[in-house]
Amino acid sequence: MPKVGIIAGSGFYEFEGVDTVDIRTVKTPFGEPSDAYRVCEYAGTEFVFLSRHGIPHHIPPHKINYRANMWGFREIGVERILSVNAVGGISSVLKPGDMVIPDQIIDMTHGRAATFYEEDEVVHVDFTDPYCPELRQAIFLSGEEARAELKRSGVYICVNGPRLESKAEIGYFSRIGADIVGMTVMPEACLARELELCYAVVAVVTNYAAGIAAKRLTTAEVVNVMKASTGRMRKLLADTLRRLPAKRTCGCSAALREARM
Ligand code: HPA
Numbered sequence: 147m148p149k150v151g152i153i154a155g156s157g158f159y160e161f162e163g164v165d166t167v168d169i170r171t172v173k174t175p176f177g178e179p180s181d182a183y184r185v186c187e188y189a190g191t192e193f194v195f196l197s198r199h200g201i202p203h204h205i206p207p208h209k210i211n212y213r214a215n216m217w218g219f220r221e222i223g224v225e226r227i228l229s230v231n232a233v234g235g236i237s238s239v240l241k242p243g244d245m246v247i248p249d250q251i252i253d254m255t256h257g258r259a260a261t262f263y264e265e266d267e268v269v270h271v272d273f274t275d276p277y278c279p280e281l282r283q284a285i286f287l288s289g290e291e292a293r294a295e296l297k298r299s300g301v302y303i304c305v306n307g308p309r310l311e312s313k314a315e316i317g318y319f320s321r322i323g324a325d326i327v328g329m330t331v332m333p334e335a336c337l338a339r340e341l342e343l344c345y346a347v348v349a350v351v352t353n354y355a356a357g358i359a360a361k362r363l364t365t366a367e368v369v370n371v372m373k374a375s376t377g378r379m380r381k382l383l384a385d386t387l388r389r390l391p392a393k394r395t396c397g398c399s400a401a402l403r404e405a406r407m
Pocket residue numbers: 232233234235305310311327328329352353354355356363368
């Protein structure tokens with residue numbers, strides 16, 4: 147079974163042009179994942195693909211079973227997860243179509259099941275750097291090779307949704323240091339860490355966040371910009387998969403070592 151998973155959201159539902167060689171359905175103690183896990187092959191590399199909102203897109207961000215999705219990946223042997231996310235651009239240097247590899251997170255979600263350690267054990271995983279450095283490095287190198295312009299840092303602020311933000315909220319998020327806004331990286335990133343999985347995000351700016359440009363936001367805009375980036379994204383992800391060392395040398399696989407009370 148491939149050890150790398152890709153989870154993708156709005157506008158990126160399947161890897162067109164990629165062979166699906168197996169389909170795995172997984173039952174978890176936390177319920178059902180968003181969809182079946184597809185084992186895919188592309189240019190000699192294998193990975194496991196999951197559509198975060200299901201196929202067709204029917205699960206809103208606040209209803210995604212994040213725990214089941216992450217648990218399912220681990221259950222079938224995945225150790226590293228590349229996450230593809232549509233985001234709104236807050237920072238003035240960002241425009242639709244840009245790709246950002248964020249290095250930080252601010253969590254504004256509420257009411258989501260955000261830990262595997264609810265009852266029997268008290269665990270506080272370190273989240274100083276929320277994303278895997280080894281995965282991020284592999285993405286950077288692949289971006290360089292493809293001459294794809296990637297923003298190598300950025301603060302992703304995660305809102306609960308499903309509504310979009312007000313102008314005042316985006317103004318506030320900007321003042322507290324957020325560069326991009328989306329609805330799905332939390333609690334996904336911290337659940338991955340609790341399972342000692344590597345996790346990194348490739349975000350595509352699909353729109354200017356509310357009030358940044360003088361027009362209303364539409365979901366069509368989000369999906370269309372994401373679809374227009376599919377070719378670039380597919381190449382970037384495939385190159386990243388090929389580049390990853392077989393053995394993990396980051397700290398993600400030992401995330402629980404000093405986390406238990
Ligand atoms: N806000 C929140 N989530 C998003 C946006 C946005 O502007 N664009 C894509 N996902």
